[in-house]
Amino acid sequence: MSLYGNMNSTGDALGCVCDLRSDTMTRPDDAMRAAISTANVGDDVYGEDPSVTALEARMAQMLDKEAAVFFPTGTQSNLAAVMAHCGRGDEVIIGDSYHIYCDEAAGASVLAGVSMNAIAADLDGALSPALVADNIKDDDPHYARSRLLCLENTVGGQVISLTKMQAAAQVAWNSGLAVHLDGARFFNAITVLGCRATDLAKCADTVSVCLSKGLGAPAGSVLLGPQAVMSQARRNRKILGGAMRQAGVLAAAGLYALDNNIPDLAQDHARAARMGDALRKLNVGEVKQGSNMLFFTPAPEHHQPLGIHMANAGVRIGGQSPAIRMVLHRDVTDEGLDTAIAAFRSYYS
Ligand SMILES: Cc1ncc(COP(=O)(O)O)c(C=O)c1O
Known part of the structure; x- marks a missing residue:
């Protein structure tokens, strides 16, 4: 079903x-709607929406990443990230219960020619470092190129410890793969872990964070990571259907949520x-x-x-x-x- x-x-x-x-x-509650109705806006495709720019800067600072890009949805944010890390014929190693693999219409395969190597996630949603290591392919013309490890936290509400996140990521980094974290519920995870946003964010090169779930905004996901990868992700956003114009009405809701709703x-x-x-x-x-x-x-x-x-x-x-x-x-x-x-x-x- x-x-x-x-x-x-x-x-x-x-x-x-x-x-x-x-x-x-x-x-959105009344206070969030008030923030939306008074938002400063401009054309974000021209880079002129002050609320979007403020949201991207705030999130980049909170997670200590170089740059951020605002997306309408977590699905688009994740796909733009996968496409920024991988080319055609590259492979993503990912948990077999993770959203990018199960619930995003195989977008990475359909649109980007990226294959998904889904490995069994542990009962707590974590990926075993040994299994990740076993699944990194040798550089051989018969094989897809292992390029990216996709992590998720929370997974079905379960919170994965920082130690497990770091261990899986380190295996990938040791073999030259990049690491993306689907942090749709990033703030739920750090609330339970009792850690800083930067502690979880540093378990991955890129992180997507949804504003439209427990934080209460009507839409929006922010993708964060190194400047060069975010420039490519911004280009990918265009390829995937383009950006929004006066998106500040949504970014203002996101900023309101960051200021008020995390606790x-x-x-x-x-x-x-x-x-x-x-x-x-x-x-x-x-x-x-x-x-x-x-x-x-x-x-x-x-x-x-x-x-x-x-x-x-x-x-x-x-x-x-x-x-x-x-x-x-x-x-x-x-x-x-x-x-x-x-x-x-x-x-x-
Ligand atoms: C873990 C996870 N990642 C990504 C997404 C995608 O977010 P969106 O619905 O904004 O595309 C969801 C949505 O429920 C999710 O639960």
């Missing part, structure tokens, strides 16, 4: 009080843990929780009726099978969470 469920209906249309399908459901991620994690505890007490299926995500595996015959029961109670949960994904985010209040927990209890009572 698709991860994405019924995309034609909004939570509101269904009288939804609590939408747990994804942290992409977050909507709130800890609350999302605490709420996910509370929901995990409540589900474990029911003892009706496996529960896995990390950062803001929960995966609950009901008995197969309960899968569909449970979804309907929850929807009738105003709670939308993921449609994935066998494990249902639920994601806590800033638009889910304690009351919404109480409603969701009560609905699970009433289903199983």
